[in-house]
Amino acid sequence: MSTETKRPVTQKPKDKPAARNNGADGTGKEPPKEFAGTTPELRRELLHSMLLQRRFEERCAEAYALGKIGGFCHLYIGQEAISTGVMSMIRPDDYVITAYRDHGQALARGISPRAIMAELFGRDAGVSGGKGGSMHLFDSQTNFLGGHGIVGSHVPIAAGVGFAIKYRRGNQVCVCFIGEAAVNIGAFHEALNMASLWDLPVIFIIENNRYGMGTAISRSTANEDVLVRAKGYRMEGETVDGQDVFAVRECMTRAIERARKEKRPTLIEMKTYRFMGHSMSDAVSGTYRTKDELEENMKRDPILLLHNKMYEAGELTEGEMHKIDDEAKAIAQDAWDFADASPEPPLEKLYTDVYTDTSS
Amino acid sequence: MAVLTYRDALTQALREELQRDDRVFLMGEEVAQYNGAYKVSKGLLDEFGPMRIVDTPITELGFAGVGVGAAMVGLRPIVEFMTWNFALLALDEVVNAAAKILYMSGGQYKMPMVFRGPNGAALQLSAQHSQAWESWLAHIPGLKVCTPGTPADAKGLLKSAIRDDNPVVFLEGEMLYNVKGEVPEGEHIVPIGVAELKREGDHCSVITHGKMVLVAMKVADDLAKEGINIDVVDLRTVRPIDVDAISRSVQKTNRAVVLEEGWEICGMGSQVVDFIQRECFDDLDAPVLRVHQEDVPMPYAKNLERAAKPDAGKTIAAIKKVMYLD
Ligand SMILES: Cc1ncc(C[n+]2csc(CCOP(=O)(O)OP(=O)(O)O)c2C)c(N)n1
Ligand SMILES: [Mg+2]
Numbered sequence: 001m002s003t004e005t006k007r008p009v010t011q012k013p014k015d016k017p018a019a020r021n022n023g024a025d026g027t028g029k030e031p032p033k034e035f036a037g038t039t040p041e042l043r044r045e046l047l048h049s050m051l052l053q054r055r056f057e058e059r060c061a062e063a064y065a066l067g068k069i070g071g072f073c074h075l076y077i078g079q080e081a082i083s084t085g086v087m088s089m090i091r092p093d094d095y096v097i098t099a100y101r102d103h104g105q106a107l108a109r110g111i112s113p114r115a116i117m118a119e120l121f122g123r124d125a126g127v128s129g130g131k132g133g134s135m136h137l138f139d140s141q142t143n144f145l146g147g148h149g150i151v152g153s154h155v156p157i158a159a160g161v162g163f164a165i166k167y168r169r170g171n172q173v174c175v176c177f178i179g180e181a182a183v184n185i186g187a188f189h190e191a192l193n194m195a196s197l198w199d200l201p202v203i204f205i206i207e208n209n210r211y212g213m214g215t216a217i218s219r220s221t222a223n224e225d226v227l228v229r230a231k232g233y234r235m236e237g238e239t240v241d242g243q244d245v246f247a248v249r250e251c252m253t254r255a256i257e258r259a260r261k262e263k264r265p266t267l268i269e270m271k272t273y274r275f276m277g278h279s280m281s282d283a284v285s286g287t288y289r290t291k292d293e294l295e296e297n298m299k300r301d302p303i304l305l306l307h308n309k310m311y312e313a314g315e316l317t318e319g320e321m322h323k324i325d326d327e328a329k330a331i332a333q334d335a336w337d338f339a340d341a342s343p344e345p346p347l348e349k350l351y352t353d354v355y356t357d358t359s360s
Numbered sequence: 361m362a363v364l365t366y367r368d369a370l371t372q373a374l375r376e377e378l379q380r381d382d383r384v385f386l387m388g389e390e391v392a393q394y395n396g397a398y399k400v401s402k403g404l405l406d407e408f409g410p411m412r413i414v415d416t417p418i419t420e421l422g423f424a425g426v427g428v429g430a431a432m433v434g435l436r437p438i439v440e441f442m443t444w445n446f447a448l449l450a451l452d453e454v455v456n457a458a459a460k461i462l463y464m465s466g467g468q469y470k471m472p473m474v475f476r477g478p479n480g481a482a483l484q485l486s487a488q489h490s491q492a493w494e495s496w497l498a499h500i501p502g503l504k505v506c507t508p509g510t511p512a513d514a515k516g517l518l519k520s521a522i523r524d525d526n527p528v529v530f531l532e533g534e535m536l537y538n539v540k541g542e543v544p545e546g547e548h549i550v551p552i553g554v555a556e557l558k559r560e561g562d563h564c565s566v567i568t569h570g571k572m573v574l575v576a577m578k579v580a581d582d583l584a585k586e587g588i589n590i591d592v593v594d595l596r597t598v599r600p601i602d603v604d605a606i607s608r609s610v611q612k613t614n615r616a617v618v619l620e621e622g623w624e625i626c627g628m629g630s631q632v633v634d635f636i637q638r639e640c641f642d643d644l645d646a647p648v649l650r651v652h653q654e655d656v657p658m659p660y661a662k663n664l665e666r667a668a669k670p671d672a673g674k675t676i677a678a679i680k681k682v683m684y685l686d
Contacts, residue, residue, distance in 0.1 A: 095433065129466025138465035145432055146465065150456050156422045157457060160429020160437075167385070167411060167435060174429075187452070190422025197417070353467040354501050358525040360381060360436065360472065 036246040040315045044324065046088060046245050047310065050080040050303045051328040053104040056113055059332045060103065060120060060134075064280045068340070069120045072149075073134045076104030078275035081302030082207055083108035085248025086175060089256060095165075097145040097158045098177040100135035105177060106147075111139045117335035123342035130345040131353065151212075152178070152185035155204070159191040162200030166263065173259040174202045180269075181212020181220055183229060192233040192267065201259035203252070204267045207242065209274040214288035230267035242270030243302040273297040361544055367537040369511035370400050373518035374438070376546070378408050381436060384522060387414035387423055388440030388477075397442045398478060398537055424450035424475065428457045431473040431527075438522060441477035444493045444531065450475075451496075458527040459502030474521045476530035479507075480571055480621045481658055483535070484665060490658035492622035494570070497529045498599040498631070504552050505529045505599040509573030511541035513596055516550025524552065533571035552597050555605035561589025564679050565609040567632050568619040569595040572670065576619055579675045590679065598628055606632060607639040614645040615682040619675050624652045646682040651675050 035043065057077050063069045076083065079101075087108040090096070098105050106116050111127055119126030120134050128138050128147070136147040145161065148154035158176035165172050182188055183206060195202045206226055210217050217224055230237025236258060240247045248270060255266035275298055277284050285294040310316040364372065378384050385408075390397050392405040392415040405413040416423040420441065427437035441447040447454070454475055461469050481490035498505045504526055508514040514532065521528035558573060559580040568576045576592045583590060591609045595601060610616050616636055618629035629650040636648055654668045680686045 097429075126466070128464060128468070131466050132464040136464040138461075138468050140465075140468040145429075145469070146461065148457070150452055153425065153452050153457060156425020156453065157429035157432065159422070160426035160431075161433050162429075163426050164430040164433045164435045167430070187421050187425060190417075190419040191425065193417060194419065194422055194426060353463045353465075355504075356462060356467070356470050356525045358470070359520075359523045360383075360525065 034246055034309065035313070036250050038246065038249070042088070043306070043310055043315070046084050047303070047306055048324050048328065049084040049088070049108050050245070050306065051325055052113070052331055053080045053083065053107050054303060055325070055328040056107060056117070056332040056335065057103055059336055061276070061280065063120065063336065069134065070122065071133050071135075072100065073120070073280040074101040074278065075276040075280070076101050078298070078301065079207055079209060079242065079272045080104055081245040081248055081306070082205070082242045082270050082272060085245040086205065086252055089249055089252040090173065090175060093143065094172045095143045095145055095161050095174040097154050097161065097174065098147065099151065099154060099179060099182070100147065100149045101179070102135065102137050102147045106137045106139070106144060109142050109144050111137070111142055111144060113331050113335035114338040115139075117339035118342045121339040121342070122344065123339055124345040124349070125338070125342045129349065129353070131349075152182040152187040155182070155188045155191040156194075158202050158204070159195045159200055162195060162202035162265070163198065165201050166199070171260045172201070173256055176202060176204050178204060178206050179212060180206050180208035180210070180217055180226070181215065183226060184220060192229070192235060192265075195265040196233045196235045199263045200265055201263050202265045203255045203259055204265065206267065206269045207272055208269050209272045211274065211278065211289065213278045213282070216288065226267070226269040235265055235267050237267040237269070239269040239271065242272035243300045243305055245302060245306055273300070275301075361542040363540050364511050364543040365537065366511045366514050366533070366539045366541070367398065367400055369515040369543045370518055370532065371402060371404070372543070373515045373522070374401065374404060375407065377519055377522040378404065378412060383434065383436045384438065385412040385414060385435065386438045386440060387416055387427065389416055389418055389442050391415060391440050396440070398534065400537070401440070420446050420450040421453060424453035425457065427473050427475070428453050428461070428471065431458070431471045432461065432469050436472045436522065438474045438476060441475065443489065443534065444477055444479040445489055445491055447475065447477065447493070454497075454503070454527070454529070455500050459500050462526070463502060470525045471527045472525040474518075474528045474530050476518070477532060478534035478537075479531035480533055480535070481669060484660055484662065485658070486660040487657035492570070492620070492653070494531055494598050495622055495626055495628050498628065503527055503529050503599060504597065505531065506552060506597045507531045507570035508596060509533070509536070509570050509594055511539065512543045512548065513550050513556070513594075515543050516548045517552065517596065519549050520552050528552070531570060536571055536574070539574065550596065553600040553602060554597075555593055555595045555602035557591060557605065557609065558594045559590065559592035561591050562613055563588050563590055564615040564617060564683055565591040565593055565613045566617050566619055566675065566679065567593045567595065567606055567609070569598055569628065570621060572619045572621055575670070575672050575675060579672050579679070582672065583676060583679065588679070588683070601631065601635070603635050603639060606635055610636055610640040611643045614643050616648045617651060617675060617678045617682060618648060619651045619670060621670060622652060624650065624655055627652055646684065649678040649682055651678050
């Protein structure tokens with residue numbers, strides 16, 4: 001099995017790099033508007049975050065092939081601008097909840113790559129103690145509320161977190177990631193209705209990667225305009241290019257403001273594409289989608305897009321790009337080494353955490 | 361001691377726990393302005409306001425999930441289902457979320473919440489509204505399941521359930537709401553997982569829970585007149601099950617009848633009989649018999665409904681059979 005995504009993240013853009021531009025903090029001309037007020041340092045962090053997810057998950061694919069990771073394993077490759085863009089906008093005390101395609105979001109949220117890889121390897125040091133696996137990453141330190149495996153079932157849970165924020169008169173937000181195929185499940189609708197009815201500070205993010213397993217959205221969804229569903233629940237909504245990390249960040253500014261100040265939910269559709277199969281057991285292309293379609297979409301690799309913009313702005317040399325990339329690879333390798341050397345959970349732990357013996 | 365209805369005992373427990381801990385809130389259909397479909401939450405909206413006594417849309421899956429989310433981040437929700445028949449729509453959140461999240465998260469996220477509402481048959485409500493769900497729910501590791509049969513147990517168990525940091529399923533009896541009994545005031549706690557010997561006798565054990573406790577007590581009265589004295593073991597909670605209490609009784613009487621409201625196949629009684637054959641094999645003088653609903657959906661017609669339900673007559677017949685008196 002090939003483990004490197006067939007996408008050269010360090011490929012040079014066709015145009016020559018523009019003169020080095022230090023942007024607002026330098027003496028050069030203003031940075032392009034599309035940088036959306038970010039500093040060069042932040043842009044590097046965004047690039048690093050996205051590359052880390054990419055390199056980490058490439059290693060996941062490799063580990064899966066070697067049998068070190070088992071069960072269902074859903075890779076996020078191709079969608080990294082969304083996780084990175086969203087997480088770069090929220091606060092540590094905000095909440096995040098997601099479905100089973102959760103590695104990228106967990107990494108972008110700042111959960112230790114070692115603890116994530118150890119979880120995937122089924123080890124005691126895993127972020128969920130080896131009891132959750134790929135689909136169920138939980139981390140109370142970063143308010144990362146899982147990792148849920150039943151399509152749509154975490155959406156009402158997100159509304160409940162929003163309810164708790166309101167109950168305590170807090171000003172956090174709860175961000176809930178949802179696949180586009182989950183918009184057809186009842187739980188999604190029940191949650192949106194309550195979130196709007198009760199003014200809950202929840203940001204529902206639909207990651208529209210155009211497929212739910214092998215079913216294209218056109219074959220599953222009578223009205224593909226997701227925003228109609230926002231309107232149906234008297235909720236603000238917008239659609240953005242989920243491959244553009246700056247577009248993701250910009251629309252999050254509005255949604256976060258709405259949640260913190262007006263206590264209103266938002267539904268955002270982020271258009272994206274998954275570059276790998278639905279899970280590790282699914283072919284990348286050739287069944288329900290063509291190789292041409294895949295290749296066409298891989299031209300809009302979110303990492304490539306960010307890299308090119310920074311390169312064109314003259315703020316990133318190839319050497320620097322390699323350095324960031326090597327760092328990401330080293331972190332992924334370190335996570336692998338750590339996980340591989342970690343002990344399995346002791347057998348006594350089979351019986352712990354079924355119940356807690358505490359009470360109030 | 362005050363004599364209260366089962367309903368008022370529940371209301372008292374809710375009120376006391378809402379007063380005790382401001383993280384506790386009640387949500388469900390018609391719980392606030394309407395005072396509860398069965399008036400269990402009567403007066404609570406006035407006392408605690410709409411943020412803590414929350415009317416929901418008819419959206420069982422949705423509000424069960426809202427409860428799960430709120431519990432994950434530290435509130436203590438009490439989710440009321442108008443009846444457990446409607447909770448089938450919410451089972452994903454109960455079984456896949458509430459019962460699993462502590463385990464899946466490696467112990468990071470507790471689920472201090474209660475799912476409560478009436479369970480089992482009332483009168484002539486027919487097939488969709490007359491079902492006892494405890495064996496479904498007791499099957500699930502991660503849940504605790506309470507089935508109080510008296511007003512005092514209703515109060516004491518509900519207080520324990522609300523204070524427990526695990527998800528507790530609380531099955532009330534629709535036909536019990538008006539039943540009266542003595543209820544201790546204030547801090548009356550019944551621990552989850554502890555049965556009570558509600559009647560003592562040497563001839564046969566009747567092991568039961570929930571609404572059938574009343575039936576068993578009537579059976580005990582009727583049989584006492586004939587000189588037959590039975591143990592009535594009220595399990596009170598069906599997960600965990602108090603196996604010791606079952607064994608103690610059966611080791612004394614050497615005969616047992618298991619009485620429940622649900623159906624036969626994979627019912628609670630199947631589990632109780634399994635415990636008995638393992639723990640009391642050498643003590644038994646007769647095979648254990650079970651009394652349960654007939655293996656049919658609940659019919660509407662009065663005579664058919666009566667025939668379908670477990671009752672005192674069927675229980676007495678079973679007891680006489682295990683005593684070889686028939
Ligand atoms: C209720 C439910 N039905 C079916 C499945 C099996 N399943 C897992 S993922 C999936 C597709 C979901 O697609 P989408 O919501 O678009 O998310 P994506 O995988 O694209 O991230 C299906 C059908 C499930 N996990 N839960
Ligand atoms: Mg999808």
